[in-house]
Amino acid sequence: MFRKILIANRGEIALRILRACRVLGVESVVAYSEADRESLPVQLADEAICIGPADAKRSYLSASAVISAALVTGCDAIHPGYGFLSEDESFADVVAAHDLTFIGPSAAVLEKFGSKAGTRELFAAHGLPTIPGSHGMLRDELHALGEAERIGYPVLIKPSAGGGGKGMRMVRTARELESALRVCRSEAKAAFGDDSLYLEKWLDENRHVEIQVAVDRYGHGVHLGERDCSVQRRHQKIIEEAPTPALSDAARLELAELASRASVAAGYENVGTLEFLVDAAGAFYFIEINCRIQVEHPVTEMLTGIDMVALQIRIAAGEPLGFSQPDVQLRGHAIEFRVNAEDAAHDFRPGAGLVERYHAPGGPGVRMDSHLFSGYDVPPFYDSLLGKLIVWGPDRTTAIARSRVALDELVVEGVATNVAIHQAMLLNETFLEGRMTTNLLDRVGSAAFLAAAARG
Template sequence: MFSKILIANRGEIAVRILRACRDMGVPAVVAYSEADRDTLAVRLADEAICIGPAEARRSYLNQPALVSAALISGCDAVHPGYGFLSEDPGFAEVCAAHDLHFIGPRAEVLERFASKYAVRRMLAANGLPTVPGSRGIVSDLGDALAQATEAGYPVLLKPSAGGGGRGMRLVRTPREMETSLPLARSEAQAAFGDDSIYFEAWIEESRHVEVQVLIDQHGNGIHLGERDCSIQRRHQKLIEEGPSPAMNDAARERLRDLAIRSVVAAGYESVGTLEFLLDGDGNFYFIEINCRIQVEHPVTEAITGVDLIREQIRLAAGESLRLRQEEIAFNGHAIEFRINAEDPNDNFAPQTGVIEELQLPAGPGVRVDTHLYPGYEVPPFYDSL
């Protein structure tokens, strides 16, 4: 097991990782930007280190600063949380070059799963049904128009290098393609440093279902059921629940079984989430994989009793998977609500300000993961979650 872990993230997930480290008896160091000097994770940490100014590119995305912080503080592992550098194979490789364990898939695995289009092809070859779409990355507007006309509108433009809703555009006509493709490319370049775009057929009235997996570095893997993430705004999840209320037991088992078998065969490792679309006839189609812990991981923890952050840390340390599929029991139903700092009177635009009063719910079956406290000031530099 690791001797000390650098938490290279902020907000709620930094507090969550810190709690897991405490539970495991592993010392942790919280890396923070100048804007996050008074955040809850820093206040709770035994040790914290400033990694740069408020802007993410100069702090939480600043790889040299994070590696230096880890080495100076005596860490031998880095937990990237979600977002920021959590799925960056270059950062995982830099960590390895400095004898730091990246808590997630190793660099070569992240590289193999970096292109969402390539992953669709790879997992389709291992038996997963996929949404019909473009034959590859669209080369230019003419290529996009030709392929979309052949495939049939509407289509959903998607960046190959990343997710989280950024760079996605629903296109219903050739005229919309002319305006949407440049915008999608620009957003993808800004968010992921790669403007590669492909498209999928748009499935009307579909549901968004995802399967949580745990796989060690020795090829052993299990699934921990599915979550339904269909309630979204601007391709951002708002409410997640598990199990999915839209599936019967037979369909549920087939989805879970296909997901874990295909991703193990493809050589994945660590925690991961395979995302699917479920159409009105009950058919499911693989769309992408998230090679990190998810915001909605507490849903799975609530119905299985498995601490995903702790398991993720153990897997990154090279330990064999301790859980067997037949040992996983699914109990009850869980629903997660994301609370964002937004202005509902301004089209839910992100909003900053001071938390003047905070009353959190409590009671049997209630869990609150947050970094908020009375007096905390929500900064303008990061996600509104």
């Protein structure tokens, strides 16, 4: 096991990693930017070190600042969390070159799964049906138009780096593609420092279902069930739940087992998420693998009782999984609501500022992962996630009922949030029947959606 871990992230995930380190009895250091000096992870840290100014490019995204901080504080491993440097294989390489361990897959594994197009081909060779897409990155407009023609419209433009909906656009015609390419390139460049884009076939009315896998260094792998992340707003997940209402129990199990077998066979290592699109007929297509801990990992923790972050750290330290597939029991139903600093009443304008009052809900099966506290000043420089409300129940109906109570109880005063959209969702017939698709919110329009809920 590691001696000391540098936590190279902020917000709720920094707090989550800090807690996992404590459970494992490993020392940790929270690396923070000047804008996060007063943040909860820094306050609760055993040790904290300022790595740069508010500008993420000079702090959380600066490989040299992060590695320098790990070296001067005597750490032997770096946990990148999600976003920032978490999927940057060149970062993992530099980390290894300084005799530090990157908590995630090794640099060699990351490189193998670094190209999204290459990963699709690799998994296709191991038996996963994959979504049709462009061969490699889009070189220029002409290449893009040719590839889109071959795949068939509508297509989704996706950035090679990162996630979170930035740099993503669905286009239905060649003309839309031409104008969207420029926007996507600049968005991807700004968000990830990498403007490579590729295309993927777009399925209307699709569901987003992902399989959580865990594979140790010795090729022993399991799946930890799936998560349904179909409730999205502009390609950003806002509600995740498990089990998915989209598939039968037999189909869910088949998909999960297929994914875990393919991950082991393809040489994946550590925790990872295989994302699939499921069409109206229940057919599934592999789209990409996320080689990091994901925002929605608590959904899986609620169902399995397994501490995903601790598991990720243990695997990176070279420990064997220590359990097998039959040991993984998926119990009940869990739903996660992302609480974002976005004004649902004003086109989800991102917010920042002083949280005058914060109260986290409680009760059976209710968990709040958040770095908020009363008096916390939300800095305007980073993403809008304020926390995650995760609610468990023995079945979906109970989980939804508990979720309504918990969302009503949650207090975040001073900063506008998207809680209203969650409350509206829990009154929406399509969601209640488990028929939500990734375009539900965007098709109806969030304003109309909120208004419909208000009318009852």
